[in-house]
Amino acid sequence: EVQLVESGGVLVQPGRSMKLSCAASGFTFSSFPMAWVRQAPTKGLEWVATISTSGGSTYYRDSVKGRFTISRDNAKSTLYLQMDSLRSEDTATYYCTTVYYGYNWGYFDYWGQGVMVTVSS
Amino acid sequence: DIVLTQSPALAVSLGQRATISCRASESVRSSMHWYQQKSGQQPKLLIYGASNLASGVPARFSGSGSGTDFTFTIDPVEADDIATYYCQQSRNDPYTFGAGTKLELK
Numbered sequence: 308e309v310q311l312v313e314s315g316g317v318l319v320q321p322g323r324s325m326k327l328s329c330a331a332s333g334f335t336f337s338s339f340p341m342a343w344v345r346q347a348p349t350k351g352l353e354w355v356a357t358i359s360t361s362g363g364s365t366y367y368r369d370s371v372k373g374r375f376t377i378s379r380d381n382a383k384s385t386l387y388l389q390m391d392s393l394r395s396e397d398t399a400t401y402y403c404t405t406v407y408y409g410y411n412w413g414y415f416d417y418w419g420q421g422v423m424v425t426v427s428s
Numbered sequence: 429d430i431v432l433t434q435s436p437a438l439a440v441s442l443g444q445r446a447t448i449s450c451r452a453s454e455s456v457r458s459s460m461h462w463y464q465q466k467s468g469q470q471p472k473l474l475i476y477g478a479s480n481l482a483s484g485v486p487a488r489f490s491g492s493g494s495g496t497d498f499t500f501t502i503d504p505v506e507a508d509d510i511a512t513y514y515c516q517q518s519r520n521d522p523y524t525f526g527a528g529t530k531l532e533l534k
Contacts, residue, residue: 344471352463352471352514352525368522402470412477413518414461418470 309333311403311419318425319393329386329403329419336384340406343377343388344415345399353399356388357406370396393426400424430454432515432526439532445503448529450515452496459519460498462491465528466511474513475500505531 315327327343343355356377357366365377376389386403400423404415431453440446450460462475473482475491478498490501502509510533515526 351527352465352516354523354525366521407476410477411457411518412459412461413523414473414476414516415463415471416473416476416482418472420470 309405309417311405311417313401313403313419313422316401316422316424318427320428321394321426323393324389324391325393325424326390327388327401327403327422327424329388331384331386331403334405334417336379337381340408341377341379341386342404342406342415343386344402344404344418345397346402346421347396347399350399355401358386390424393424395426398424398426429522430456430517430520430524432517432524434513434515434526434529436527437530437532439534440505441534442507443504445501446505446509446531448500448513448531450493450498450500450526452498452517452519454520455495456517456519458494459517460491460493461516461518462500463514463516464509464511465514471514502531507533 310332312330319325342357345355358377362379374392378387400421402421403419405417407416433451458478460478463471464474465471474485479491492499512528512530514528
């Protein structure tokens with residue numbers, strides 16, 4: 308059974324940093340691209356970042372470029388999101404997801420339970 | 429960015445058909461996917477590639493469309509289907525989601 312378990316969420320002040328982790332199990336982690344998708348309170352879903360299987364390629368939405376860094380440790384089956392210079396608009400539940408690419412499609416097929424990040428003074 | 433437009437809410441009766449639409453601001457061909465999110469839970473993939481049922485998803489869920497207009501259908505609606513449904517496109521980067529349609533009971 309695929310399991311994705313996020314951790315690291317907490318209350319943080321604007322301008323500070325935070326690192327999220329996602330422990331994966333039940334599948335061959337190194338074979339799947341991974342992503343972070345977030346959801347602000349009472350709002351919709353928003354893609355944040357994607358990383359390739361090897362970690363050699365990363366992609367970010369414009370609003371987090373230069374502030375967030377996605378990375379992975381395939382030996383530990385763990386995905387990370389380093390978030391620097393946090394802003395109030397980064398307040399959201401962050402979901403770790405697997406990404407499936409095929410036939411010109413890209414979708415998020417497995418999701419973790421999410422971790423809440425609150426940016427407030 | 430491609431904008432996906434969904435109606436905010438839809439009220440249906442149990443046992444009836446629910447049809448949710450998603451309109452893209454430009455063609456996404458068949459690169460449209462649908463997710464279900466129940467209150468307090470993570471999203472779950474239901475449909476990929478506009479009309480393909482994800483593994484383990486009941487056959488009362490279906491999807492259709494191509495280009496800019498897509499439809500997601502539940503027939504018949506069961507009590508467990510009460511949730512918010514999101515469409516997502518993967519034709520262009522960045523991948524974008526619709527704002528979601530909340531399915532409610534009449």
